[in-house]
Amino acid sequence: MSDLSAVKAALKSQQIETPSWAYGNSGTRFKVFTQAGVPRDPYEKLDDAARVHAATGAAPVVALHIPWDRVDDYAALARYAEERGLRLGAINSNVFQDDDYKLGSVTNPDPRVRRKAVAHLLECVDIMDATGSRDLKLWFSDGTNYPGQDDVVARQDRLAEALAEVYGRLGEGQRMLLEYKLFEPAFYTTDVPDWGTAYAHCLRLGDKAQVVVDTGHHAPGTNIEFIVAFLLREQKLGGFDFNSRFYADDDLMVGAADPFQLFRIMHEVAKNGGLAPEAGVAFMLDQCHNIEAKIPAIIRSVMNVQEATAKALLIDAQALASAQRSGDVLEANAVLMDAFNTDVRPLLREVREELGIDPDPVAAHRASGWQERIAAERVGGTQAGWGA
Numbered sequence: 001m002s003d004l005s006a007v008k009a010a011l012k013s014q015q016i017e018t019p020s021w022a023y024g025n026s027g028t029r030f031k032v033f034t035q036a037g038v039p040r041d042p043y044e045k046l047d048d049a050a051r052v053h054a055a056t057g058a059a060p061v062v063a064l065h066i067p068w069d070r071v072d073d074y075a076a077l078a079r080y081a082e083e084r085g086l087r088l089g090a091i092n093s094n095v096f097q098d099d100d101y102k103l104g105s106v107t108n109p110d111p112r113v114r115r116k117a118v119a120h121l122l123e124c125v126d127i128m129d130a131t132g133s134r135d136l137k138l139w140f141s142d143g144t145n146y147p148g149q150d151d152v153v154a155r156q157d158r159l160a161e162a163l164a165e166v167y168g169r170l171g172e173g174q175r176m177l178l179e180y181k182l183f184e185p186a187f188y189t190t191d192v193p194d195w196g197t198a199y200a201h202c203l204r205l206g207d208k209a210q211v212v213v214d215t216g217h218h219a220p221g222t223n224i225e226f227i228v229a230f231l232l233r234e235q236k237l238g239g240f241d242f243n244s245r246f247y248a249d250d251d252l253m254v255g256a257a258d259p260f261q262l263f264r265i266m267h268e269v270a271k272n273g274g275l276a277p278e279a280g281v282a283f284m285l286d287q288c289h290n291i292e293a294k295i296p297a298i299i300r301s302v303m304n305v306q307e308a309t310a311k312a313l314l315i316d317a318q319a320l321a322s323a324q325r326s327g328d329v330l331e332a333n334a335v336l337m338d339a340f341n342t343d344v345r346p347l348l349r350e351v352r353e354e355l356g357i358d359p360d361p362v363a364a365h366r367a368s369g370w371q372e373r374i375a376a377e378r379v380g381g382t383q384a385g386w387g388a
């Protein structure tokens with residue numbers, strides 16, 4: 001796409017979904033660092049998310065995590081979001097923070113534990129009904145630590161059975177997004193370790209089951225953009241959990257560690273129709289801000305996705321296709337690199353001005369006085385979830 005007004009229109013319509021847990025305190029298993037003014041409940045998380053949306057104009061959706069965001073009345077929470085120009089996004093299930101899940105949740109050898117896990121997933125669909133959320137996001141920590149610990153195939157059977165039951169409960173317009181992760185917390189086998197496993201389960205389940213690609217969940221050197229292109233071609237790319245990694249599941253700001261990788265991913269998304277709203281690709285963040293200020297970090301992350309998207313949209317598609325057809329390897333690569341090396345910040349400033357917002361979202365947020373206000377008003381913030 002090189003028509004500038006079409007590029008701008010695509011950028012204006014892109015929506016980034018921010019995770020409720022990124023607004024709370026978080027850390028590693030070594031230490032959770034607390035910050036002044038962090039939200040004390042899901043409502044305050046939405047207040048902060050509204051600031052991110054106000055600053056960027058591009059983050060109107062907020063993902064919840066159950067039970068970290070448990071409230072009595074989810075419809076009321078959805079209304080609260082709506083009053084702030086937001087809507088509630090993916091409901092992230094949690095079948096990993098309970099002693100019962102030591103040997104797994106839906107793949108646990110004990111049918112009682114499997115029942116408990118499935119009951120939680122079904123409860124998450126009830127919550128989706130109340131919030132109007134489209135997506136149920138499933139990440140399973142299930143796996144084994146030692147060879148021989150459990151039967152790999154039996155665990156796949158149990159997984160398939162649980163997924164089928166939850167799939168059957170999905171309503172019209174609802175989807176199940178299955179996330180994979182190479183390792184951790186299980187160290188020997190993980191029951192959904194890669195896109196192939198997730199894809200195979202989703203394929204059997206049907207159209208409402210799609211794969212979610214968490215950019216931090218691969219082995220070093222994995223060609224993530226290939227996975228993205230393949231899943232889009234198969235209409236099985238449900239969305240992203242964006243973040244950056246250097247070593248493992250680091251959950252750093254998207255685009256911080258490897259902006260070139262993010263550009264390559266967004267190129268495949270843009271080229272293969274993934275930016276069109278009807279493609280249904282959810283652009284979610286799954287990040288934790290342990291040592292940096294949270295709201296500006298989330299704003300920066302949204303901007304990083306926008307910059308990668310803008311560069312992808314600026315690729316001269318005709319020149320690329322013609323170089324590819326004629327086998328001109330160097331020219332094809334040069335076309336891509338020209339776009340990557342373009343400074344798109346002026347373009348994005350223009351887009352923001354046209355949207356009626358400040359062209360510099362981080363500066364605008366700093367000047368808003370919001371951080372000082374929440375630091376003064378909110379005392380005793382909650383932890384994002386890990387260990388909570």
Ligand code: PSV
Nearest residue numbers: 092139179181214241249286
């Ligand atoms: C654990 O790796 C994880 O980061 C998964 O990516 C989930 O999406 C997220 O936690 C929240 O459950």
Ligand code: MN
Nearest residue numbers: 179214241286
């Ligand atoms: Mn994730």
Ligand code: MN
Nearest residue numbers: 214216217249
């Ligand atoms: Mn993760």
